[in-house]
Amino acid sequence: MLLILISTLAVGCDAPKADYELKNEKMSNDKMKNNTITLAITGDVMLGRLVNDYVILGNKPVTYVWGNMLEHLKKADLTIINLENAIAKSGTEWYKTPKVFFYRADPKAIDVLKAAKIDYVTLANNHVLDYEEEAFIETLQHLEKNNISYAGAGRNISQASKPAFLEANGIKIAIISFTDNMQEWAATETKPGINYIEINKNNVKKVKESITEAKKIADIVIVSAHWGPNMRQRPSNEFKEFAHAIIDAGADTFHGHSAHIFQGIEIYKGRLIMYDAGDLVDDYAIDSELRNDQTFLFLVTLSKNKIKKVELIPGLIYLMQVNKATDADFEEIADKMVKLSEEMGTKLVKKKGKLEVVI
Numbered sequence: 001m002l003l004i005l006i007s008t009l010a011v012g013c014d015a016p017k018a019d020y021e022l023k024n025e026k027m028s029n030d031k032m033k034n035n036t037i038t039l040a041i042t043g044d045v046m047l048g049r050l051v052n053d054y055v056i057l058g059n060k061p062v063t064y065v066w067g068n069m070l071e072h073l074k075k076a077d078l079t080i081i082n083l084e085n086a087i088a089k090s091g092t093e094w095y096k097t098p099k100v101f102f103y104r105a106d107p108k109a110i111d112v113l114k115a116a117k118i119d120y121v122t123l124a125n126n127h128v129l130d131y132e133e134e135a136f137i138e139t140l141q142h143l144e145k146n147n148i149s150y151a152g153a154g155r156n157i158s159q160a161s162k163p164a165f166l167e168a169n170g171i172k173i174a175i176i177s178f179t180d181n182m183q184e185w186a187a188t189e190t191k192p193g194i195n196y197i198e199i200n201k202n203n204v205k206k207v208k209e210s211i212t213e214a215k216k217i218a219d220i221v222i223v224s225a226h227w228g229p230n231m232r233q234r235p236s237n238e239f240k241e242f243a244h245a246i247i248d249a250g251a252d253t254f255h256g257h258s259a260h261i262f263q264g265i266e267i268y269k270g271r272l273i274m275y276d277a278g279d280l281v282d283d284y285a286i287d288s289e290l291r292n293d294q295t296f297l298f299l300v301t302l303s304k305n306k307i308k309k310v311e312l313i314p315g316l317i318y319l320m321q322v323n324k325a326t327d328a329d330f331e332e333i334a335d336k337m338v339k340l341s342e343e344m345g346t347k348l349v350k351k352k353g354k355l356e357v358v359i
Contacts, residue, residue, distance in 0.1 A: 036308060037168045040076035041298040043257040043277030046127075047112060048085035048103030050283035051320045056108050062115040065281045067323035069297055069315055073116040076299065077168040080175065081280065082226060082257045083121035083150075085109075086128060087142050091135025097184050102130040107138075110146050120164055124152025124194045125226040125258070126181035133192050152177025152224065153187065153194045160187035160195040163214045163221075171304050174218035176210045176251075179226040181258065199227055199242050208249035215250055219304040224255040228276070231290050232259045234340065235275040240266075243273045252307060253300065260284065260292045264340030265310070265348075270359055272307055273344075274298060283320050293317040294325070294333045312337060312348070312355040324353065 047056060047065070055064050063070055073079050085103035087110060093102045113121070121143065129136045136153070143150050154160035163174040178197040187193035197203050207223060214221045223246050228239060235243070235256075243254045247268050254273040256263070262278035278295045286293045299311040314325040314333040325333050334355055338348045341357075348355040 035169050035171060036301055036303050037077035037171050038075075039173075039300045039302070040073050040079040041255060041274070041277065041300060042079075042081045042280040043262070043295065044084040044125075044260065044279040044282065045081045045121075046084040046103055046279070046282040046284075047087075047105040047109045048127075048130075051281065052105045052109070055320055056106050056112060062111045065112060065321055066116050067315075067321045069280075069313070069322050069324060070116060072297055072299065072313060073118075076117075078119045078166050078173065079117055080120045080222070080224075080255070081118055081122070082125060082224070082277075083113075083123060084125055084127050084282075086131050086135040086139045088131060088135035088138035090138050091131030094130055094132055099130070101127070103127045104131050104135060107142055110142050110148075113148060114146060118148060119166055120149040120151075120175060122152050122175070122177045122224045122226065122255075122257075123150050124160075124177040124179040124196075124224070126179065126185075128153050128194065129182070129185045136192060149175075151175050151195075152179065152226075153192075155187075155192045156189055157187040157193075157195070158189070160193060161210065163210065163218075165218060171220065171302070172218040173220050173222065174214035175222045175224055176207065176214060177224040177226075178207070179258075180228070181226060199225075199239065201242070201245070204242065204245040204249060207246055211246075211250040220252045220302060221250060222253045222255055223251045224257075226258045227256060228258050230258070230260050231287060231292070232276075233261060233263060233290065234343070235263055239275065243275065244268055247271050247273065252302070261287075261290050262294070262296055262337065262340075264337065264342075264344045265298075265312075265346060265357075266341070266344035267310075267346045267357060267359055270306065272300060272310055272359075279317065280315070280322050281320065282317065294329075294336070295322060296333075296337065307359050309359065310357045313353070314355070326353075
């Protein structure tokens with residue numbers, strides 16, 4: 001206020017103009033306080049193997065894998081995914097410990113991410129080092145060169161455990177990422193790798209310390225974990241307790257992934273827990289019972305201090321492309337999520353091609 005008054009006197013303007021300027025400044029600040037943004041959050045995006053061979057290196061457009069979900073991804077203020085592959089030409093298959101599946105995409109995959117305006121990728125998972133350290137470092141370089149943020153892995157443990165910071169419309173987001181998969185890939189002070197954290201009560205403190213530090217900078221903190229076994233439709237009690245503890249430690253959203261199928265969501269103390277977001281893009285064989293081709297895009301609307309709305313758009317993966325589910329597919333996918341979430345005490349309602357919970 002003092003600076004504005006001094007400026008007014010210096011140019012010979014009268015007090016009413018200063019009052020007007022101050023009023024406008026207050027209105028602008030009030031508007032900032034009411035700002036909201038929408039995050040588009042997905043589960044696993046796997047661009048390797050057949051997706052790489054027939055889409056990225058084929059004659060498909062760079063937007064192909066996103067199908068008609070693309071409009072929602074591009075419309076979001078920030079888009080967050082788990083990247084389930086290396087992006088590199090270099091590297092050889094990991095051989096130091098037993099492993100079955102290896103996922104790597106050509107560097108052209110960066111254009112696929114950019115086509116959907118992907119802002120952030122989680123790298124704490126069990127495939128980012130499939131082609132060893134050389135391809136992993138190349139992956140980091142491609143992401144950095146193209147201004148795509150990442151967390152959960154790095155050139156050393158300091159970088160691997162560091163949150164990513166994003167900002168849109170004046171709202172700052174921090175994302176802390178870790179995995180309980182592939183302990184042999186754990187980063188150290190001298191070795192590149194993942195931010196490995198075993199899921200147990202003792203390790204909540206480690207995550208809480210990261211949340212506390214992130215809160216000094218960010219308005220909203222998201223914890224993203226690649227955790228648990230494949231094809232599990234419901235989280236274990238241990239995992240539910242861990243997710244609750246992470247929210248109690250100060251996180252605003254818990255973003256789980258790894259099972260390849262979606263699990264129910266929970267609104268816990270006004271905050272969002274996605275126990276598993278499933279897959280969004282892949283080339284996997286389909287389990288006829290668990291239906292890992294069924295998925296969701298999660299749209300989370302939030303302000304600086306709270307989550308205001310969560311929308312879930314049902315999707316179906318077919319021929320390495322995700323599209324919005326319709327008709328009977330929509331009903332089946334939506335009903336399954338409604339049931340799974342009700343088991344968590346969270347009610348979802350169908351509304352014009354999506355599910356919604358207002359917090």
